[in-house]
Amino acid sequence: MEKIIVRGGQRLHGTVRVEGAKNAVLPVIAASMLASEGESVITDVPVLADVYTINEVLRNMNASVTFTNNTVYVDTSRQLMTEAPSEYVRKMRASVLVLGPLLARYGHAKVAMPGGCAIGSRPIDLHLKGFEAMGAKVHVGNGFVELEAEGRLHGAKIYLDMPSVGATENIMMAAALAEGTTTIENCAKEPEIVDLANFLNKMGAKVVGAGTETIRIEGAEKLHGANHSIIPDRVEAGTFMVAAAITGGNVLIENAESEHLRSVISKLEEMGVTIFDEGDGIRVLGPDKLLATDIKTLPHPGFPTDMQSQMMALMLNAYGTSVITETVFENRFMHVEEFRRMNAKMKIEGRSVIIEGPGDLQGAEVAATDLRAAAALILAGLRADGITRVTDLKHLDRGYVDFANKLSALGASIERVDANGDAVNPFAHLSERPVSFLTYLSRS
Numbered sequence: 001m002e003k004i005i006v007r008g009g010q011r012l013h014g015t016v017r018v019e020g021a022k023n024a025v026l027p028v029i030a031a032s033m034l035a036s037e038g039e040s041v042i043t044d045v046p047v048l049a050d051v052y053t054i055n056e057v058l059r060n061m062n063a064s065v066t067f068t069n070n071t072v073y074v075d076t077s078r079q080l081m082t083e084a085p086s087e088y089v090r091k092m093r094a095s096v097l098v099l100g101p102l103l104a105r106y107g108h109a110k111v112a113m114p115g116g117c118a119i120g121s122r123p124i125d126l127h128l129k130g131f132e133a134m135g136a137k138v139h140v141g142n143g144f145v146e147l148e149a150e151g152r153l154h155g156a157k158i159y160l161d162m163p164s165v166g167a168t169e170n171i172m173m174a175a176a177l178a179e180g181t182t183t184i185e186n187c188a189k190e191p192e193i194v195d196l197a198n199f200l201n202k203m204g205a206k207v208v209g210a211g212t213e214t215i216r217i218e219g220a221e222k223l224h225g226a227n228h229s230i231i232p233d234r235v236e237a238g239t240f241m242v243a244a245a246i247t248g249g250n251v252l253i254e255n256a257e258s259e260h261l262r263s264v265i266s267k268l269e270e271m272g273v274t275i276f277d278e279g280d281g282i283r284v285l286g287p288d289k290l291l292a293t294d295i296k297t298l299p300h301p302g303f304p305t306d307m308q309s310q311m312m313a314l315m316l317n318a319y320g321t322s323v324i325t326e327t328v329f330e331n332r333f334m335h336v337e338e339f340r341r342m343n344a345k346m347k348i349e350g351r352s353v354i355i356e357g358p359g360d361l362q363g364a365e366v367a368a369t370d371l372r373a374a375a376a377l378i379l380a381g382l383r384a385d386g387i388t389r390v391t392d393l394k395h396l397d398r399g400y401v402d403f404a405n406k407l408s409a410l411g412a413s414i415e416r417v418d419a420n421g422d423a424v425n426p427f428a429h430l431s432e433r434p435v436s437f438l439t440y441l442s443r444s
């Protein structure tokens with residue numbers, strides 16, 4: 001089994017560049033299926049396992065998809081199949097984002113029902129209620145969800161019980177080809193929602209209000225392919241901010257957008273970290289002594305759940321009592337047990353974790369429980385005494401491009417090795433060799 005081996009104690013310094021956002025590119029590639037003519041050219045695409053998975057989903061439905069040089073070319077002008085291949089859908093929950101585009105374009109869509117995962121049960125009831133309001137019939141059974149509509153979907157007024165990112169995206173995509181106007185109230189306001197709305201508008205849709213709590217979409221009769229570049233990954237940027245902070249380092253994070261990271265920046269500043277905009281990025285200076293703080297995860301612009309475990313690694317090294325409250329996912333504390341293997345002192349109380357710091361973190365063999373936990377354990381290893389070995393790297397590769405090498409370039413003592421202890425770089429030339437990457441992932 002592959003491992004990342006980290007020797008703690010190096011201060012990070014230098015420059016790192018963040019990639020396009022995973023959580024923006026997946027819905028954008030799904031949305032490209034709405035085009036009945038022309039090619040979509042999507043740039044600044046990160047070379048991630050999830051991108052290969054969504055590309056395979058589309059290819060298996062008869063779309064033409066090419067991924068090279070961080071650019072995805074999608075042509076969906078020929079007739080698509082409306083059932084997504086379960087083999088790939090099961091690898092990634094974001095595959096449910098094909099439902100909205102297929103339903104709107106063909107009046108039919110079928111995918112394997114996504115199950116729960118390591119961070120919670122993750123139902124899709126809000127997506128389905130939205131489709132029903134627009135005229136679709138929903139059948140759930142035998143492990144599948146199937147949607148049918150006679151003729152075009154119609155516009156509807158939809159109120160989301162909670163501002164779900166995926167439901168907002170799916171409904172927005174379906175509404176882009178529906179007859180009439182759809183409003184989504186109490187919708188998600190994440191930067192990735194705005195990026196998707198911008199792409200839809202380039203395809204000929206009329207979407208207004210993205211980034212606020214009400215989005216209005218006037219349906220178009222047809223949409224065409226468009227060129228679009230993906231926004232920077234705010235979670236990758238936040239992860240490198242924590243890497244600089246936890247090691248008392250000095251790192252310039254290029255291509256990071258501070259407007260998307262307000263809540264993270266504010267909490268890091270409370271902990272004593274110095275942060276300022278520089279050029280097209282953010283400079284982060286870690287203090288000698290980190291201070292405790294509290295965070296509560298919330299929908300944007302609140303503190304992102306996708307940064308919760310990385311902040312936990314930081315708080316383990318901060319002076320005082322820190323409390324993390326997770327309100328978005330009911331089960332996103334699996335990494336606590338792994339941190340305990342590293343001698344972390346923390347207590348789970350309901351949806352909160354109480355951390356007494358600074359602990360005396362020691363290197364240990366730990367397993368990634370989800371993709372952000374993978375990064376968080378590596379971050380903890382950067383500061384721990386001795387050697388940390390992190391396994392289950394398939395999670396990491398879903399969301400971080402070349403994480404170990406990027407940290408190594410900043411001065412970390414880190415390497416990725418295979419079962420024989422030989423160095424590996426799974427990302428070398430990947431964009432030219434998607435199939436071998438998928439093979440690699442299924443092995444790791």
Ligand SMILES: CC(=O)N[C@H]1[C@@H](OP(=O)(O)OP(=O)(O)OC[C@H]2O[C@@H](n3ccc(=O)[nH]c3=O)[C@H](O)[C@@H]2O)O[C@H](CO)[C@@H](O)[C@@H]1O
Pocket residue numbers: 022023024026093094120121122123124125126127128162163164165166167188192299305306328329330
């Ligand atoms: C690919 C992608 O963009 N993933 C992100 C997206 O996931 P995702 O879109 O799955 O997250 P949601 O915003 O939908 O989920 C938020 C909460 O709403 C609940 N819920 C959601 C839909 C629904 O129909 N019913 C329901 O109850 C979920 O169980 C969860 O408790 O937003 C999450 C919250 O910021 C991030 O952690 C994920 O990284």
Ligand SMILES: C=C(OP(=O)(O)O)C(=O)O
Pocket residue numbers: 023093094119306371372399
């Ligand atoms: C939870 C995440 O992603 P996904 O919704 O794709 O599982 C994440 O990016 O941290």
